[in-house]
Amino acid sequence: MSFDIASLTLILPELFMASAGLLLVVFGAFLGNKSLASISWVSFWVFLAAIFMVLAADWSPVTIMNDMLILDGFGAGFKIMVLAGMMASVLLSLNFVITQDGLGRFEYPILMLLAGLGMLIMIMSNNLLTVYMGLELQSLSLYVLAALQTKSLKSSEAGIKYFVLGALASGMFLFGTSFVYGYTGSIEFQAIGSSVTALASGEAQALPAGFILGMVFVLIAIVFKISAAPFHMWTPDVYQGAPTSVTAFFALVPKVAAIALLIRLLHVPFAAAVDEWQQIIWFVSAASMIVGAFAALVQDNIKRLLAYSSIGHMGYALIGIVLATSYGLEAVVAYLVIYMFMTAGTFAVILMMRKEDVPVTSIRDLAGLSSYQPAMAYALAILMFSMAGIPPLAGFFGKLYIFKAAIEADFVILAVLGVLTSVVAAYYYLRIIKVMFFDEVANEEIVFVKSKSLRVLTWGSLVFVVGFILMPSPVLDFAQSVISGLLG
C-alpha cells in the first residue's frame, strides 16, 4: 500500500505529539524559561491525550505509509506503557527541574516529548529505516537531556559519554542493516522475514554467516539501548552524572521502547533465525544478571546502584525473550509493567530527599531515616523489598512469571542463574534498608520536599506493589492481549 491521506488518521497520536512539540517550542521561545511549569503540564496532558487516541484506535494489524509503519495490538500496548511512563517522568521532573540550578529550561519537557515520539516510532516501525529514524530521534533528545545541567561537570560528562557510545551503537546498527539488506535485498520486516525463511530452508540448510553478522550488529545496537551487559558500560556513569529527574526518565521509559523493538525484530524479520539469536540473547541475559548483581555490591551512590539494578532487571526481562514462547513474552510485558511501577516509586522518593538543599545521592546519607521520617523509610523499604523480589510484593511475581516460563521452556540453567543472582542482588537492596533502620542518624537530617506529584507517584506505586497479589489479573490480561497482538 502506498501513501494515502486516509492513513494519516491512523497515526493521529504521533501527529498530535509532533505538532504539540512544535507549538510548544514556539510558545517557549516567546515566554522563556518561566513557562517551564506550564509547558510541563501541557506535555503531561499531551501524553494523556495520546494514550486515549491509542486506546480509541482500531488494533487490528495494518501496515501504512508504504509499509514503513505497522499498527497492531502489540504496538498499541507498548505505546500505552511508554506514554504512561512519560507521564510519570514529567511528574517526577516537575519539582526537581525548578529547584536545580541551571536545569529549569523550557526545552526540558519538549525534549522529553520528542524523545517519546521517537520511542513510539521505534515501537510501530516495520522497516529498518524507520527504526533508525525513531532510534535517532529518541537518542538525540536523551543525549541533550543528560547534558542539560551545563553548570555541572558530571552532567556534561554524562552527555558526552552517552553521545559518543550512542553514536557508536548507531553506527553498528547501520553496519548491520547494510549486511541484512545485502543478503535479503530488503529492509522491510516482512520481506526480510520471508527471505530469511527461504535462506534457512535453501540448499545450504543454514543461514549464511554474513547475514548472521548483520543480525548480530543490529541486535547489539538495540541491546545497547536497553543497557544490557556487555553493552552496559555507559549506564552507571550516565545515570550518576545526569540530573536525577533525567536519570529517572532514562530508567523508566527508553528501555521499554527498546524491548518492544527487540521483540518485534526477533519475531518478525529474524523469526527464522531463532536458533542463532537465542544463543546471543541467552548470553546477554546471563551477563546482565551477573553484572547487575555483583557490580552493584560495592556502590555507594544511589543512582549508580540503581543503574546496576536496572541492568540486572533487564537481564531478567531478557530471559523471557530468549524462550521465544508466547508465555515467556507475556512474562516480559508483566515484568516491565511491574518494573516501571517500582522504578517510578523509588525515584519519586529519591527526588524528594534533600540534605542541606542538595539532592541526596549517597547511601550513607540515609542513615537512621526511620527514626525521624518513618513513613518515607517504610515506603522506600517496601520498594526495595519489591525490587529484591521478596514475596508477597509485586517484584516477586514479576520474577516468578519469568522463571516459571523459563522452566516450562526447558531453560533451567538460565532460571537457576536468575534465582542465584537475585539472591546476590538482595544483599544491596537490603543494605539500603539496613542503613535506614539500624544505623545511627548522621549529623544532618534529610529534608523531604513537599511535592504533591511526587507523593502521588510514591503512594500510587506502593499501592500497586503491595496490592498486586490481590489483583494480578489486569496486568496479566494486558500482557496477554499485547503479545497476542504480535503472535496472533
Added chain:
Amino acid sequence: MILALSFYLFAAVLVVSSVMVISARNPVHSVLFLILGFFNAAGLMVLLGAEFIAFILVIVYVGAVAVLFLFVVMMLDVDFTSLRKGAMQYLPLGAVIGGVLLFELITIFGAWTFAPTIQDNIVNEIAIGDSVTNAEALGRLIYTDYIVAFQLAGLILLVAMMGAIVLTLRKRAGVRSQKVAEQFARKPSDAMEIKKVTSGTAL
C-alpha cells in the same frame, strides 16, 4: 576503458587521502585531505550515475561541513600532539581487533549465498532508462513513499538545533548588545536639547 581507469583513479586517491586524514600530523592537513576524499567520493558517485548525490556531497560536505571543520581546527586551541600521545599504547589491541574483524569479513565473503527471493525484494523504483533526472526521481520517492522518514529527519534536525542552543547559549552579563526596541522608542526629546540662542550672547 576510460570508465574503469577513472574508477581506479578516484578510488585510489580516495583510499590514500582517507589514510592521510588519520595519519597526518597537522590537523589542518587532515581536514584538507578529508576535502580531497569527499571530492573523489563525489567522482565515484558520478561514475555510478548518481550525479545528484555527487553534487550534494560537494556542496554540503565540502562546502559546509569540511570548511566548518577547518575553522574549528584553526580556532580551537587544542594541542593535538598531546592528544595523540597516549594513542600508540592502544595500537596493538586495536590492530588485533581490526585483524579479527578483517578475517571475519574475508571468511564471510567466501560463503556468498543470497536469499533466493532477493530479486523480488529489490524494487527498482525508477525504471532504468527512464528520462527523469536524479533529483526528480529522488523527489518523487522522498515526498511520497518515504514521507515518514523524511519528516522524522526534520524532527531530528529540530532536536539537534534545540540541543545546540540549549547546551551552548548562555547569558553573559555586561554585554552591550543592540536593543532595537529601545532605539526605536527613543524620541528626539530624549537625545536632543533645543536651545534658543539669541544673537550676540554666549550659550
